[in-house]
Amino acid sequence: MASGTNMSFGESAAIYNAIRQSYADEVIDRVTDIFGLTQSHSILDIGCGTGIATRQLAARGFHLVGTDMDADMIEKVRSVGQAGTYQVADVSHLDFADAEFDGATAFGAFHWFSDEASVRSIQRVLRRGAAFIVVNKNDAGDFRDSIVEIVGRHVALGSAHPKLNYQPAKTLDVFGFNAVEETIIPMVEHLSPTQTIAHVRSMRLWEEVPPSLHDMIEAELRSYVTDRLDALETFQRPLKIKIVWGRKQ
Template structure:
């Protein structure tokens, strides 16, 4: 089974990720969050902007609809092929966050959503963002802190263990809380951060809860029996409309001096 040398994913795994991203794009508040990121970029007709880790290209299409000259980049060839197929009028290139295919100072906007938590060197990616941005250019990062899932459960200690064990499997699980400092270290100015919290009280996000428990179990943080019991409780909560899952998504913005 062929794997992408950069991402380590097979085509089947990429397709599964695209399906997950599609679900995320349709979550309550997701469209508003994307719109907020475009506002923070100060998009204007003709603005040259890159969407790093563009996924299936939705943000590229939405920014182009605002008149921007948007380019989507992703290291996964399969992802880029899907994006180009879905958005035939868009521009998409295979590239990663550490080596963007743009000359120094040629962009006015840089956007990355749910990307920096998978990077092993976020500071290097921010340095690359500074390289391609022109003075006065805007950068916007959207992402979550993997330690901040808020889940109601009869066993709070087990829930904490599950959440933290899942977070520890992510390359940079807490990068959003570090991002303002990283941007300041790189010389960016006008650094701001804000949060938008999403709350679910039905069974919609049971697959996410199953993923949390499954990954924690696979990591050896909890037993099979604990995972099964915890998930059974969450399914029952979902059935009765008593489930509570919340997590904030953070938007960090800055200006390239």
């Protein structure tokens, strides 16, 4: 096993913004339907990253405020110049007025702030009856497990992970959200070999890979991907998009 100066998740913001795919229209349609709001209502997107889902919601006419705990992510989303307001924020101490927002979302990020203090903070800034919607892309195949296995041959990956015992529906229910529901939308991402490697580089586990091992591990990843290309020379990543939501009582 090797050690060295590794790239932080925030430092990979440019890669993240370039490679992470937008959510399918079907997913954004479902989120919009759950809100049940007309245009111009205010939505808080928590853990917005580089604003991939934020800009999709803004395109539906909502007024978006995006927050992330990583300053590099916020710097990147601001540099794009897209609609909305963005700021670095600690979810457990959101600096907004009580009942300021008509709804809130967390796309692929809730596992980082599903503790009670953060959930209570989210509740506080929502108006009564407003929906908090959690969206996660979950692998339906062996993609993530295979990536972990390949990287783990060379790097001692940390055993703790925020998605361990992650149950968003239970969390929302336990911490006081009402009428908690969930649904799953199956989909498939189609990635070129280069896009697939870049996707792995945008994952948090890549933080633990020393630069001296990048080329070796990327070669193994490329071999894994090449062996699984379809007739169109793309890598298919089957997903289950899980949407969980509840409303402030």
